[in-house]
Amino acid sequence: MSKKDKKMVEEITSMSEDFAQWYTDIIKKAQLVEYSGVRGCMVIQPYGYAIWENIQKTLDAKFKELGHENVYMPMFIPESLLQREKDHVEGFAPEVAWVTHGGSEELSERLCVRPTSETLFCEHYSNVIHSYRDLPKLYNQWCSVVRWEKTTRPFLRTAEFLWQEGHTAHATEEEAQEETIRMLNVYADFCENVLAIPVIKGRKTDKEKFAGANATYTIESMMHDGKALQSGTSHNFGDGFAKAFGIQYTDVNNELKYVHQTSWGVSTRIIGAIIMVHGDDAGLKLPPKIAPVQVAIIPVAQHKEGVLDKANELKERLSKKFRVKLDDSDKSPGWKFSEYEMRGVPLRLEIGPKDIEKNQAVLVSRVTREKTFVSLDNIEEEVEKMLENIHNQMYDAALKSREEKTSTAKTYDEFKQIVSEKGGFIKAMWCGDVKCEEKIKEDTTATSRCMPFEQESVSDKCVCCGKPAKTLVYWGKAY
RNA sequence: CGGGGUUUAGCGCAGUUUGGUAGCGCACCUGGUUUGGGACCAGGGGGCCACAGGUUCGAAUCCUGUAACCCCGACCA
Numbered sequence: 001m002s003k004k005d006k007k008m009v010e011e012i013t014s015m016s017e018d019f020a021q022w023y024t025d026i027i028k029k030a031q032l033v034e035y036s037g038v039r040g041c042m043v044i045q046p047y048g049y050a051i052w053e054n055i056q057k058t059l060d061a062k063f064k065e066l067g068h069e070n071v072y073m074p075m076f077i078p079e080s081l082l083q084r085e086k087d088h089v090e091g092f093a094p095e096v097a098w099v100t101h102g103g104s105e106e107l108s109e110r111l112c113v114r115p116t117s118e119t120l121f122c123e124h125y126s127n128v129i130h131s132y133r134d135l136p137k138l139y140n141q142w143c144s145v146v147r148w149e150k151t152t153r154p155f156l157r158t159a160e161f162l163w164q165e166g167h168t169a170h171a172t173e174e175e176a177q178e179e180t181i182r183m184l185n186v187y188a189d190f191c192e193n194v195l196a197i198p199v200i201k202g203r204k205t206d207k208e209k210f211a212g213a214n215a216t217y218t219i220e221s222m223m224h225d226g227k228a229l230q231s232g233t234s235h236n237f238g239d240g241f242a243k244a245f246g247i248q249y250t251d252v253n254n255e256l257k258y259v260h261q262t263s264w265g266v267s268t269r270i271i272g273a274i275i276m277v278h279g280d281d282a283g284l285k286l287p288p289k290i291a292p293v294q295v296a297i298i299p300v301a302q303h304k305e306g307v308l309d310k311a312n313e314l315k316e317r318l319s320k321k322f323r324v325k326l327d328d329s330d331k332s333p334g335w336k337f338s339e340y341e342m343r344g345v346p347l348r349l350e351i352g353p354k355d356i357e358k359n360q361a362v363l364v365s366r367v368t369r370e371k372t373f374v375s376l377d378n379i380e381e382e383v384e385k386m387l388e389n390i391h392n393q394m395y396d397a398a399l400k401s402r403e404e405k406t407s408t409a410k411t412y413d414e415f416k417q418i419v420s421e422k423g424g425f426i427k428a429m430w431c432g433d434v435k436c437e438e439k440i441k442e443d444t445t446a447t448s449r450c451m452p453f454e455q456e457s458v459s460d461k462c463v464c465c466g467k468p469a470k471t472l473v474y475w476g477k478a479y
Numbered sequence: 480c481g482g483g484g485u486u487u488a489g490c491g492c493a494g495u496u497u498g499g500u501a502g503c504g505c506a507c508c509u510g511g512u513u514u515g516g517g518a519c520c521a522g523g524g525g526g527c528c529a530c531a532g533g534u535u536c537g538a539a540u541c542c543u544g545u546a547a548c549c550c551c552g553a554c555c556a
């Protein structure tokens with residue numbers, strides 16, 4: 001085993017040995033999350049929360065650029081309000097937490113802790129929308145929601161989680177559909193260009209769509225273990241909620257009309273995707289654009305005169321453009337190398353006496369682990385170039401990995417064999433009957449992930465029942 | 480919610496069979512020597528043995544119950 005391949009952090013279980021344990025090890029070792037005494041709820045530690053803050057910052061700016069405004073809704077929903085839309089309540093009732101008492105007094109009507117805020121936004125919209133001049137309403141909320149999940153895992157499924165939920169109301173069906181797709185594209189673009197995670201864009205089947213929606217769109221990504229993760233969703237509600245909540249406006253011709261609504265969300269679950277798409281046996285690998293620390297400066301022989309001064313000077317310079325951390329603790333340099341690698345810092349900068357003599361520094365990429373000697377004169381440009389490179393290399397590697405994990409099945413036997421032996425995405429045709437989805441799920445535990453926008457024909461028969469089929473579906477086991 | 484497992488110092492574990500003063504490694508603190516891929520020596524601190532009951536002269540250990548977490552399913556972002 002060469003030095004380069006040596007496993008640096010013995011405490012992390014290797015991915016091939018036990019993927020679930022690898023995931024848990026990384027989360028704990030990198031100090032993203034600590035378990036809490038509250039069932040199913042996690043403490044998000046500074047390093048993990050900083051990732052979320054960077055995600056927030058980027059998305060929030062994009063939302064605002066497109067005209068959305070942030071609001072805050074109550075965290076409680078009266079039972080009667082939750083009941084208004086039939087499909088919606090059926091979808092969420094099994095997993096809501098109820099507040100039944102205020103102090104020692106029993107409430108006359110119990111309140112649920114919001115599992116999502118459609119009903120609150122709808123009630124509000126019915127109060128504030130009167131005229132076509134009030135439209136569109138483009139609201140977004142950053143908050144936490146609660147879903148009483150049976151089993152939980154940090155980031156992927158917790159009883160309480162952080163997210164953003166956009167809720168918009170439009171005059172026409174066309175406008176609502178446009179918004180739905182626009183926001184799906186915002187998410188896809190964010191995943192690919194910021195998180196370096198390639199995604200499949202598509203539409204959910206009726207079985208998998210959001211409770212109360214006309215249509216649900218999704219971006220699906222592929223994890224290292226061959227399981228898919230829904231990384232963002234955008235829903236077109238049509239006028240279903242508007243009718244249930246009486247959200248009407250007067251149009252130019254003085255006629256009463258129902259609004260058409262959308263909603264869309266991304267949650268802290270996406271951090272799970274970052275971990276499982278990019279991570280390796282040495283630990284986390286963070287996409288440069290959201291890494292809390294982009295450059296870790298490690299002084300070498302820092303007791304020697306001038307080293308720490310130089311390191312501080314570099315920190316000052318680089319901090320003007322990048323998120324930089326200088327580690328001048330008295331741990332050994334080797335320890336620091338492994339530590340920042342494990343925590344996924346994209347770029348390490350080593351500076352020691354030999355470098356100072358030559359007016360240079362050593363830059364080491366988390367992705368390639370190659371050392372590059374660069375002159376201190378133009379180090380900003382070098383760092384920028386390397387961070388950009390790292391982003392691209394991470395994206396390419398993720399795309400390659402997804403392609404390797406994507407198969408095509410024409411027959412049911414083939415399909416079943418792929419699910420049990422290889423996993424990953426399976427492209428296969430579907431007749432459109434929910435019974436086939438149910439049968440596939442029962443036989444294989446794989447579900448339909450989405451009907452991709454980029455359709456192709458891999459066969460003319462449904463992979464399950466053999467009847468004529470025109471729709472290509474991505475299938476797979478999912479988180 | 481079903482099936483399996485775990486719970487002893489911050490982390491990883493031993494000790495439980497056969498009850499008798501709670502241990503090891505790492506981490507942490509002090510001092511010194513080190514420093515280009517997880518350094519070394521010496522000294523030191525830290526535990527209601529998950530929680531609640533019981534049995535016993537005496538419980539980490541035996542008996543009841545409860546909780547949290549992990550894994551595999553079912554349900555979901």
